[in-house]
Amino acid sequence: MTTVIGFIGLGHMGGPMAANLAAAGHRVRGFDLVPEALATATAAGVEATGSAREAAAGADVVITMLPAGRHVLALYQDEGLLAAARPGTLFVDCSTIDVTDARAAHAATTAAGHRALDAPVSGGVVGAEAATLTFMAGGGEAEFHEAEPLLAAMGKRAVHCGGAGAGQAAKICNNMILGISMIAVSEAFVLGESLGLSHQALYDVASTASGQCWALTANCPVPGPVPTSPANRDYRPGFAAPLMAKDLGLAANALRAGGIDAGLGLRAAEMYTAFAEGSGAAQDFSGIVHALRAAAEAPKGTTPA
Incomplete structure (x- = not known):
């Protein structure tokens, strides 16, 4: 009808x-x-x-x-x-x-x-x-x-x-999981690089082991392992970093309003806000791997650009 x-x-x-x-x-x-x-x-x-x-x-x-x-x-x-x-x-x-x-x-x-x-x-x-x-x-x-x-x-x-409001509650909780997961997956790839581990080897293990998650298997933050991920399209957005920053900001507001001690959620919100306001403004949210790599490579006591 x-x-x-x-x-x-x-x-x-x-x-x-x-x-x-x-x-x-x-x-x-x-x-x-x-x-x-x-x-x-x-x-x-x-x-x-x-x-x-x-x-x-x-x-x-x-x-x-x-x-x-x-x-x-x-x-x-x-x-x-x-x-x-x-x-x-x-x-x-x-x-x-x-x-x-x-x-x-x-x-x-x-x-x-x-x-x-x-x-x-x-x-x-x-x-x-x-x-x-x-x-x-x-x-x-x-x-x-x-x-x-x-x-x-x-x-x-x-x-x-x-x-009323339950749909929004579910959305921000889901995206808090996603944002934290993408940071964790990206940090793992940066760590693997420092240890001489190839992206494909880490993917082949984690994608079939306990590290498996959507941020890895569908939106892998490095080129190669998942051909359809934004990392293989120069990080052109599927889900833009500023949108992730917005959603994590909403989650952070709710955490503070409820007096909930959620260190990872609040830290993820801070990290995505900084990324979206800087080099990640036009990138997919998986591009945060660049910021993490730059931070790992920066001399101690300095802040990467």
Whole structure:
């Protein structure tokens, strides 16, 4: 059955997601502040609208994919998105934002007479284009089941994680595991290099032993062992380092707010922030191996550039 969808945020992630919904036979009315993004989405079957409010008016479901929680809350309330939608509209926010902001967005949505689901994604731009994303959803069971056919058109799996904000909680916990794992795998390769161990030899052992993990076998941080990893494409992003820094920053905020002593999570956030603000700004997050290698090679008492 065709669903009328208002889709706001048609960038590298939102654009392909909206296109996949249109390809599945849904009517998608989209908006983005960047004209080029809107034009690309229009070429892929999305109907262009002149504003976010126009995209939401008359829609059965409104999906947002925005950079941060402040953008979601401003759009919902200050810019009148909630007021523009007809009563009972289902709002699905696929942005990755702070858990507190996600819960505030839920509260604002229900107070305006609508229904809400937070559904951040994992899988990056490649997953958005291939419709293989994983969705982590927070909200009511009924809202999740209503959204499931749309999530299935954009991804391969959707997990209902609990109530309001639970999707965001699952996302930041998962990416904290990933960020820490990538640092550990990268450090192991740098150590192996210093000991005269080839990348392939270390991979052949660790990939079939207790060191096996996704950061090694799918996104290996050195060229060679995994031909499809970004390391073999000059570290062009699958999942960009600034996005990992953002997600780990959200995790760090939650750790501090909860008084949780998680030294590895906080340190990983610091390391990715420094990497993303420096040489890793345009690299895949696996490129952090360069920063670790530079640190290992730097004379003691100095800081690598």
